[in-house]
Amino acid sequence: MVYFLMMCCLSVWFLGTPISSECWAGDFKVAIDIGHTINTPGAISARGVPEYLFNKNIAILLHRKLIQDPQFKGSFIINETGDDLPLSARGAIANRQGAALFISIHHDSVEPKDLSYWLCQGKSLAHCDKFAGYSIYYSEENGNPLRSLSFAVVLGSEMLRNGFCPTLHHAEKFTGADKGLVDRIRGIYKYNKLVVLRTTDMPAVLFECGIIKNRYEELELSNSAYQHRIVDALLSAIKIYSGGTR
Ligand SMILES: [Zn+2]
Numbered sequence: 001m002v003y004f005l006m007m008c009c010l011s012v013w014f015l016g017t018p019i020s021s022e023c024w025a026g027d028f029k030v031a032i033d034i035g036h037t038i039n040t041p042g043a044i045s046a047r048g049v050p051e052y053l054f055n056k057n058i059a060i061l062l063h064r065k066l067i068q069d070p071q072f073k074g075s076f077i078i079n080e081t082g083d084d085l086p087l088s089a090r091g092a093i094a095n096r097q098g099a100a101l102f103i104s105i106h107h108d109s110v111e112p113k114d115l116s117y118w119l120c121q122g123k124s125l126a127h128c129d130k131f132a133g134y135s136i137y138y139s140e141e142n143g144n145p146l147r148s149l150s151f152a153v154v155l156g157s158e159m160l161r162n163g164f165c166p167t168l169h170h171a172e173k174f175t176g177a178d179k180g181l182v183d184r185i186r187g188i189y190k191y192n193k194l195v196v197l198r199t200t201d202m203p204a205v206l207f208e209c210g211i212i213k214n215r216y217e218e219l220e221l222s223n224s225a226y227q228h229r230i231v232d233a234l235l236s237a238i239k240i241y242s243g244g245t246r
Pocket of ligand 1: 106
């Protein structure tokens with residue numbers, strides 16, 4: 001209860017200091033980073049689909065919706081072509097283009113010890129149905145860690161409000177001074193050494209939309225209506241954070 005009250009107070013404090021929309025003169029650029037590349041596609045889903053394709057889908061959808069609002073018309077996608085772009089270059093692009101917020105889009109996996117195997121379309125593939133849900137990461141080594149956490153709180157709140165649940169399965173592994181679970185209600189983790197977050201000058205988060213190793217969650221994450229719900233939660237969080245309205 002103490003923890004809950006503390007996080008509520010923390011949220012109110014952060015939410016009580018929104019970024020004024022006046023600061024951005026109608027051009028709040030969001031840098032949307034597509035996690036991974038075609039050649040190094042990240043996790044492989046329970047049905048053998050590369051994480052990169054899931055990430056690209058959400059990134060494009062978010063960008064398409066964002067630029068419909070004049071306030072966010074300057075928003076851009078990082079590495080839309082899926083080239084072998086180093087992680088540090090992604091932050092550099094966002095810095096150079098004057099992004100006000102950086103969001104790296106990912107889909108999650110699990111630890112090898114939690115994997116089982118099943119036969120899917122004639123192939124033996126790894127899966128794990130024990131865990132499901134989204135998670136949000138920020139870094140204290142980012143150019144603006146307090147604002148990064150502030151956005152993470154808003155995004156976690158919007159995900160909850162839209163009916164999504166966080167996964168806490170990384171809490172077991174992420175322990176220590178530089179990484180760990182900081183908000184179990186909203187699914188927010190600190191992970192200081194994440195390169196894309198520590199190389200960005202502006203507030204930044206890495207967002208895991210869900211766990212593609214989970215056979216049931218993979219089906220949802222592949223569903224267009226579900227993808228739109230995730231993107232709408234992201235959009236709503238960006239608008240609240242930037243001082244706009246839902
Ligand atoms: Zn990833």
